[in-house]
Amino acid sequence: MQTKILIIGACGQIGTELTSKLRATYGVENVIASDIRKLENDVVNNGIFEVVNALDYNQIEQLIEKYHITDVYLMAALLSATAEKNPAFAWDLNMNSLFHVLNLAKAGKIKKIFWPSSIAVFGPTTPRENTPQYTIMEPSTVYGISKQTGERWAEYYHKQYGVDIRSIRYPGLISWSTEAGGGTTDYAVDIYHKAITDGKFTSFLSENSALPMMYMDDAIKATISIMQADAEEIKIRSSYNLSGMSFTPKELAAEITKHYPDFTITYEPDFRQKIADSWPASIDDSAARKDWGWKNDFNIENMTVDMFKNLKATIYK
Ligand code: NAD
Numbered sequence: 001m002q003t004k005i006l007i008i009g010a011c012g013q014i015g016t017e018l019t020s021k022l023r024a025t026y027g028v029e030n031v032i033a034s035d036i037r038k039l040e041n042d043v044v045n046n047g048i049f050e051v052v053n054a055l056d057y058n059q060i061e062q063l064i065e066k067y068h069i070t071d072v073y074l075m076a077a078l079l080s081a082t083a084e085k086n087p088a089f090a091w092d093l094n095m096n097s098l099f100h101v102l103n104l105a106k107a108g109k110i111k112k113i114f115w116p117s118s119i120a121v122f123g124p125t126t127p128r129e130n131t132p133q134y135t136i137m138e139p140s141t142v143y144g145i146s147k148q149t150g151e152r153w154a155e156y157y158h159k160q161y162g163v164d165i166r167s168i169r170y171p172g173l174i175s176w177s178t179e180a181g182g183g184t185t186d187y188a189v190d191i192y193h194k195a196i197t198d199g200k201f202t203s204f205l206s207e208n209s210a211l212p213m214m215y216m217d218d219a220i221k222a223t224i225s226i227m228q229a230d231a232e233e234i235k236i237r238s239s240y241n242l243s244g245m246s247f248t249p250k251e252l253a254a255e256i257t258k259h260y261p262d263f264t265i266t267y268e269p270d271f272r273q274k275i276a277d278s279w280p281a282s283i284d285d286s287a288a289r290k291d292w293g294w295k296n297d298f299n300i301e302n303m304t305v306d307m308f309k310n311l312k313a314t315i316y317k
Pocket residue numbers: 008009010011012013014015034035036037052053054055074075076077078079093116117118119169170171172173174179180181182183185
C-alpha cells in the first residue's frame with residue numbers, strides 16, 4: 001500500500017524540514033503539508049498544502065479521506081516557553097490534537113502516527129545526568145505535563161486499541177533554515193545568527209546551564225527512521241529518549257569563538273532559566289539505539305561548522 005502522509009503543523013521549526021525530507025523520500029504527490037498558518041515558504045509553495053486546525057476533528061478527517069492518508073505526523077503544539085504564558089490553551093491544543101489523531105487511528109482511518117514528546121516530561125526530581133528511559137517523572141511545566149500525559153495516552157491507545165503510534169522525546173533542536181518556535185532551548189539557534197550579525201549575544205540561560213540538544217538533521221533522521229522501523233522493533237509506545245549532544249551556553253560560545261574569535265557572550269537569565277533548571281542535563285538513549293538502531297551524526301563541533309556554512313550561504317550571503 002502506498003504511504004500517504006499528512007503533516008499537521010508543517011510550517012513550524014521541525015515541520016518545515018520534515019516536510020522537505022518526506023517529500024524527497026516519498027514523492028511530492030504523497031506528502032500533504034498542513035498548518036493553521038499559510039506562510040510564503042517552501043512548505044506551502046513546493047507541494048500540496050492545506051490549511052487545517054489541529055483542534056478540528058472533522059477537518060482532519062476530511063483531509064485523511066480526500067488524500068487517502070496512511071500516516072500522520074502531528075507536529076502542532078504550543079512549546080514550553082509559550083505554553084507557560086497560556087497554560088489553558090496549551091493544554092487544549094497539545095492534548096486535543098493528539099486525541100483527534102489517536103481516535104482517527106482507533107477508528108481505522110489511518111495506519112500510523114508520529115507524535116513528538118520532549119525532555120520536558122522530566123522534572124526537578126528526575127536524575128539530571130544521563131537521565132534513564134524509565135525514571136521519576138514529575139514535570140513542573142504545563143508543556144511537560146501535557147507531553148507526559150500524551151505519552152500515557154499513546155501507550156494506552158496502543159495497548160487497548162492496537163494503535164501504531166511512535167514517539168521520540170526530542171531534546172532542544174537546532175536548525176539554520178527555520179526559526180525556533182518558543183522553546184527554552186531557542187538561545188542555541190539565535191546565538192548563531194547574532195554571532196554573524198552582531199558579534200555578540202545575550203543568553204537568557206546562565207552560563208553553566210547544560211541541556212540535551214540535537215541538530216535538526218539528526219532529529220529528522222530519527223523521526224523518519226522510527227516511522228520506517230518494523231512495528232515489532234518499537235518496544236516502547238510511550239516515547240523514546242533520544243540524545244545527540246549536551247552543552248552549556250558557555251561551551252557553545254567557546255565553540256563559536258573558534259569561527260568568530262571576537263565573539264562575546266553575556267548572560268541575563270529570565271523566566272526560562274527555571275524551566276531549564278527542571279530539565280535533564282544529558283540523556284541516556286540506549287533503548288532507541290538498541291530497539292530501532294538510532295545513531296546520531298552531529299556533535300557540537302560539526303554542527304557549528306554546518307550551521308555557519310548554511311547560514312552564510314543563504315540568509316547572510
Ligand atoms: P513550532 O512552534 O515551530 O511549530 C508548530 C507549528 O504548529 C506552527 O507552524 C504552528 O503554526 C502550527 N500550529 C499551531 N497551532 C495549530 C493548530 N491549531 N492547527 C494546526 N497547526 C497549528 O514547533 P516545533 O519546534 O516545530 O515543534 C514541533 C513538535 O515537536 C511539537 O510537538 C513540539 O512540542 C515538539 N518538540 C520540539 C522541540 C524543539 O526544540 N523544537 C523539542 C521537543 C519537542
